Amino acid sequence: MKRPQAQVAVLQAADAQEDRRIDDVAADADLKPEAATRAAFELEADGLVSVAEETLEHYELTDEGDQYVRESLPEQDLYEAAIDAGAADGPVQMGQAIGASGLEGGAVDIALSNYARKAYGEIDSGEITANPDADPGSDPEMLALEAVADGRVEDADADALDQLERRGLLNVREETVRSVQLTDDGVTALMEGVEAAETVDQLTPELLTSGEWEDVAFTEYNVEADAEDVSHGKEHILRQTANRVKDTLVGMGFSEMEGPHADAQFWINDCLFMPQDHPARTHWDQFALEEPEEIGELPEDLVERVRSAHKEGVGPDGEGYHSPWTEDIARGMDLRGHTTSLSMRYLSGHQVGELDPPERYFSVEKVYRNDTLDPTHLLEFFQIEGWVMAEDLSVRDLMGTFTEFYEQFGITDLEFKPHYNPYTEPSFELFGTHPETGEVVEVGNSGIFRDEVLTPLGVDCDVMAWGLSLERLLMLMYGFEDIRDVHGTLCDLELLRETEVMR
């Protein structure tokens, strides 16, 4: 019979006649107690040994108990001082006795409470008496303390031990002691001969190909031990969020747009019916480029239609704006302040050809705003932009689409607050209920593009659109408080490494 080395050693160290403690067996078998215990249980499972358990109590003095055993109990000190003060003959001032005893601080209270309990005397109204018949010299608690200190627990009085534990002078620790004894089957096995099987640390290709693995036992690992840290790559959390958004939108039938980051104001603002003297068009809000300063070409007919929409309006009752409009400003190059510039390029037919309804498009791309950097605002952030082109779209369709989208992210109870944008009418700010905190938070801006936007682009059906910052969605979902920790060169690698993945 082949058994692992540890089991063989335990079998050989165990006795058929008497229980042997595992510790002793381990010492004989040259095993660590844990290994011997494990081997003993394995042998017991096969019926070769029996394992018995016994619970032992160990008494240990606390630091306080140790101090008293070396000196004396506080109540003993007090008794002596009281006797010396003549308290055996009648009450004396307690202060006097305490002063003479040399007790201080907490020891005084300890002395007083035990003094009366042990009938060393009486304490009443600040006076103390001493019972001349008391015998502190043979105090059972002191004797018990000494017995524990000397390792003679069996000599100690059981009540005194309990009292000492209550006084915090003694700790009782329970220990389970196991012992083994050979069973008849164990004896038989030993008589028939037990060999140690070879144990191996590592399963090697040789073991596998030679077939030797059948005759070896594997050393056991501490499978609960911590493993070392593994460095690994992870997709950036904001990219994960972007991809989650993209997946959702593709699933809802949206196609992805693509286009320039540096673009003419024409596509960024003028097509969107933003008047050229709009306060948001100053360089304090958007990044105008020094170089290149101007776009090469703009579609002439479209420029004229956009100019006309601004100056004269669209339709018989359209007024347009009472603001100046020049092509020079429209030609100026900016970093796009929103990805709606892409929507304009796509809707104009100049990006991917003329579009016929129905169409759905989206992008999740960078935009640039000349804003003050703070925990929730970056100069660059990702904008989620989406639009639906179809005949006869209503605000109810808009509400339905966005309700569906936000529910994918756990944001429910969407509310539509009427709002104003130069390029949409009606327009709505979107508010939703945060999945974790239950707060009502702003989650986007939306609307139906105005005729002054669509007519110049040559679109004669309805288009509804919305926008939202990806960072805002991320912060809502993850509770990040400072977006700069995540996005940009000030990012903290530790945070990126430790952030849980998006699901």
Add this chain to the structure above:
Amino acid sequence: MPVVDVDPDELRYLTGHSEKDDDELKSDLFNLGLEFEGWTEDDEFQLEFAPDRLDRLSVEGVARSLRYHYGDDRGVEVPNTNSADWTIEVEDQPDERPYVTGAIVRGLDMDEAALESLIQLQEKLHATMGRKRAKGAIGVHDLTMLKGDSVTDETGKSITYTSADPDEATFVPLDADAEMTPSEVMASHETGQTYGDLVADFDRVPAIYDAIGLFSFPPVINGRRTEVSVDSRDLFIEMTGTDQWTIDHMCNIVCYALAARGGQVEKVDVAYADDAPGEYAGKTLERPDFSVRTKTVTHDRIESILGVSLDSREVIDYAERAGLDATETESDDGVAYEVEVPPYRVDVIHPLDIIDDIGRALGFNSLEPTYPDVSTVGGRHERSRLEDAARDALVGLGFEDLLNFHMINEAENFERMGLSVPRTDEQASGGNREQAVGEADPVTIQEPYSEDYTILRTWALPSVMMVLENNTHRSYPQDLAEIGLAAGLDDSENTGVAEHRTVAAALARTDASYEDAKARLQALADAFDKDLETPPTTHPSFIDGRAAEVVLDGESVGVIGEVHPKVLVEHDLELPVAAFEFRLDALE
């Protein structure tokens, strides 16, 4: 978004709803789109709202909207006006600021609150419609302090909007004790310093005279003589600007607010001289212009935008609740409405704006969402799919994916990487000059707000190096990669900018070597079935003899090497970095 301070007691007084407590008012205001932002020091509501309803820039305007909301008022209301007694003669006014308008309001009994509201309305209109006074500026004067000698007519009185020599004309401006010329005001008066720029280039500055002399220097400051106080009962309002429609409508908003305070509006004739600059030479305009504009909106369009069926009675009811008047009519497209728009509504410029008003009166949130019944097939853009595939491959190779800003400054992008800053003035952009990776002429930002962000990055490795620099306290190895935008000037592009996605990766570890970087680059090339060659090259960011071109399928698309010690030291790094960068489209 505009913010207006409104005293809730004033609101209760002006709406006649003394029973409304502050919370009820806040809730009613929220439903109108005016959000309570907090209290002012004087216990007033700070209300924020979208910049369309500029007629709500005063407590009087907010109260008017509330009265419509409560149903106390319905339809269009136009204050009575008395006929003109005064004329604004317009002659020799500056070409750059040719327009003026005006009105008189009499019989006011203003307390502090009313005066404060008027001042606030003036400021808020300046900031919004007036485009910081450039497009329109308001002057309000105590009429009794004006002496209007008749120039043209024996009964009428007049003032004159003209121009003045900035160094000769004199008056005592507000907040001053001595006579000053316009030039002196611009140079040394606080308000003059703020608004002087608007007219600093003019040969002759805008000026308004009465029979006594110069009393207003628009758009900068009024004279002290005609200053308005709580004792002023009759006001003369003038507005100058670069667009007649704009100042006329600013004037309407102010007149409506004063009429709500019990003022009686009186017309003023604005008489442009035959040779006056601008569109109205030889014409006399009667102002304020309280004429009601009319727009036609079809029933079908209302129903299709709101997505509900309505009958005409409902449409007319919602319009009236919005302060409009609607009359049913017939059009080529079926039932339609002639809708009258009051003269203070500057935001209604198309029939759609009326549909929005009707929707708000009906309550958008009462509508049931529907999912549009049109089907489309979605999909990712191929560039975005490629970017994702490359990012997945890099992450699989153990790189931490980074996301950095596209804006950077010259020092980070060039100098700290060992490159010299390209001088675009000497070298035509996108020319034939052989440029190392990262050496493109950068797209530059005009008047950058921050010194950290002055150009678009021409490559991404500098951003990756900055992340390494900011994370020297974190554990190594730090294997970092980024796929993102890089851009450079390029005349052959219509925008003048060549934008591309770039792949940058760096291995920062105690034993990082060229071979480590190449092994990963090779794995990436293999994953995309690209043939990789790495002929030796020199690049200022890398160690000579340990740098190579990245050639994918025969095309040179990037650079790989061990980062030069001077670049490492510059970034406070105390261990080697091996890195590569190449164009993402090479993996197509």
